[in-house]
Amino acid sequence: MSAEKSPNLIDPIHQFVITTIAPIKIGNVDISFTNSSQFMVIAVIAVMFFFILGLSKRSIVPNRFQIMCELSYEFIANLLRTNVGDQGRAFFPFVFSLFMFIFFCNLIGLVPYTFTVTSHFAVTFAFAGLIFIGVTILGFVKNGFGYLRMFYPSGVPIYMAPVIIPIEIISYLSRPIALSVRLMANMLAGHSIIKIFAGFIVMMGFFGVIPLAGLVAIYALETFIAFLQAYIFTILTCIYLNDALHPHH
Amino acid sequence: MNYIKFSIITILSLYSANSMAEGQGGGLPQMDIGTYPSQIFWLIVTFGILYLFMWKFAIPKLRTTVEERKDKISTDIDDADELKIEAESILSEYEAKITESNTEATEIYNSTKSTIDKKTDLSKQENEQKLKKLIDESQATLKKKENDAIEDIIIKTVETTQFIVEKFINEKISEEEVRKYLN
Numbered sequence: 083m084s085a086e087k088s089p090n091l092i093d094p095i096h097q098f099v100i101t102t103i104a105p106i107k108i109g110n111v112d113i114s115f116t117n118s119s120q121f122m123v124i125a126v127i128a129v130m131f132f133f134i135l136g137l138s139k140r141s142i143v144p145n146r147f148q149i150m151c152e153l154s155y156e157f158i159a160n161l162l163r164t165n166v167g168d169q170g171r172a173f174f175p176f177v178f179s180l181f182m183f184i185f186f187c188n189l190i191g192l193v194p195y196t197f198t199v200t201s202h203f204a205v206t207f208a209f210a211g212l213i214f215i216g217v218t219i220l221g222f223v224k225n226g227f228g229y230l231r232m233f234y235p236s237g238v239p240i241y242m243a244p245v246i247i248p249i250e251i252i253s254y255l256s257r258p259i260a261l262s263v264r265l266m267a268n269m270l271a272g273h274s275i276i277k278i279f280a281g282f283i284v285m286m287g288f289f290g291v292i293p294l295a296g297l298v299a300i301y302a303l304e305t306f307i308a309f310l311q312a313y314i315f316t317i318l319t320c321i322y323l324n325d326a327l328h329p330h331h
Numbered sequence: 332m333n334y335i336k337f338s339i340i341t342i343l344s345l346y347s348a349n350s351m352a353e354g355q356g357g358g359l360p361q362m363d364i365g366t367y368p369s370q371i372f373w374l375i376v377t378f379g380i381l382y383l384f385m386w387k388f389a390i391p392k393l394r395t396t397v398e399e400r401k402d403k404i405s406t407d408i409d410d411a412d413e414l415k416i417e418a419e420s421i422l423s424e425y426e427a428k429i430t431e432s433n434t435e436a437t438e439i440y441n442s443t444k445s446t447i448d449k450k451t452d453l454s455k456q457e458n459e460q461k462l463k464k465l466i467d468e469s470q471a472t473l474k475k476k477e478n479d480a481i482e483d484i485i486i487k488t489v490e491t492t493q494f495i496v497e498k499f500i501n502e503k504i505s506e507e508e509v510r511k512y513l514n
Contacts, residue, residue, distance in 0.1 A: 100370070112366075112369055116373075122373050129381060137392045155390070179378065202370055203362075
């Protein structure tokens with residue numbers, strides 16, 4: 083790695099390197115347990131811990147943990163209800179798990195010396211691709227070939243069709259890429275900025291307090307972005323679901 | 332902020348492309364396709380476990396908790412409404428009882444007052460009568476005593492007159508004659 087060769091230089095991408103912890107191979111496919119897998123497990127355990135702790139002593143008058151659990155539940159339930167409606171109920175476990183997983187991965191990734199699972203294109207694209215394929219299948223199952231009318235919005239004059247339909251198809255196909263790149267790029271850039279600023283603090287010695295102040299501000303911003311990106315990912319999932327369930331709106 | 336971020340990504344990509352060109356085996360770790368199967372495999376495993384956990388444990392528990400609370404609140408509100416109605420009826424009952432007892436009390440007061448008045452009148456009359464009788468009796472005795480006294484005086488006078496007349500003219504005079512002269 084380049085960090086080993088020049089230890090004094092800031093290497094902002096070293097934190098994204100995947101290192102194998104336990105090598106596993108099935109046939110020719112390498113599915114080793116890596117630091118990425120490790121932090122996926124940590125995030126899932128954290129989410130489970132969060133809910134088990136919050137729901138262990140369920141009461142009518144909730145304690146603080148229970149309030150947090152219920153707030154997250156109500157938040158995602160409202161998101162799904164306002165964007166998809168009652169038909170979205172079946173997808174609530176998926177959407178809720180998705181939000182909690184991405185949010186916890188983003189948040190855990192902000193702790194120094196950890197790994198950000200969602201900063202990798204493979205993970206975000208796996209989610210986005212799953213959502214894209216799922217929503218497309220759902221759209222065709224629910225609407226038949228009427229789902230294709232989504233590419234030709236009503237009220238558009240017929241002579242605009244050759245222009246509109248390719249644009250709509252391209253925008254539809256670019257959804258998973260936009261969805262996954264947005265999350266991954268935000269995580270990648272945010273963590274790189276943090277690393278670079280942290281390097282400045284070391285380099286500037288006493289005057290490092292100036293980038294330190296900047297780092298504190300950026301950390302606050304990144305904490306917000308950790309939530310915001312999870313929220314955006316979830317709300318876009320809801321919007322795509324809505325498109326599949328009610329394509330004519 | 333987005334502009335800064337994407338310019339940083341571009342710089343990073345260039346940097347990694349540069350290091351790749353130098354043959355350092357670097358490059359953005361995100362672009363290392365060799366790690367994709369592992370990442371996706373473990374993502375499916377961990378997310379699958381999380382999905383099952385949320386689906387089978389967290390969401391039903393959260394749903395029942397939230398719904399129990401909503402039920403509890405609505406039943407509490409209903410109970411409160413019922414109690415309010417009950418309290419209002421009790422209040423009106425209480426007020427009715429108060430007015431009833433007020434009228435009863437006035438009645439009792441009035442009747443008692445009238446009976447007491449009657450009794451007082453009665454005893455007053457009785458006393459007056461007794462007094463009158465007493466006055467009459469005493470007046471009568473007074474009158475009698477006066478008459479007796481007068482009679483006594485007359486008898487004494489008659490006797491005195493008889494005695495004087497006997498002494499002076501030595502002659503008995505009858506009582507009737509003296510009385511005749513006296514009048």
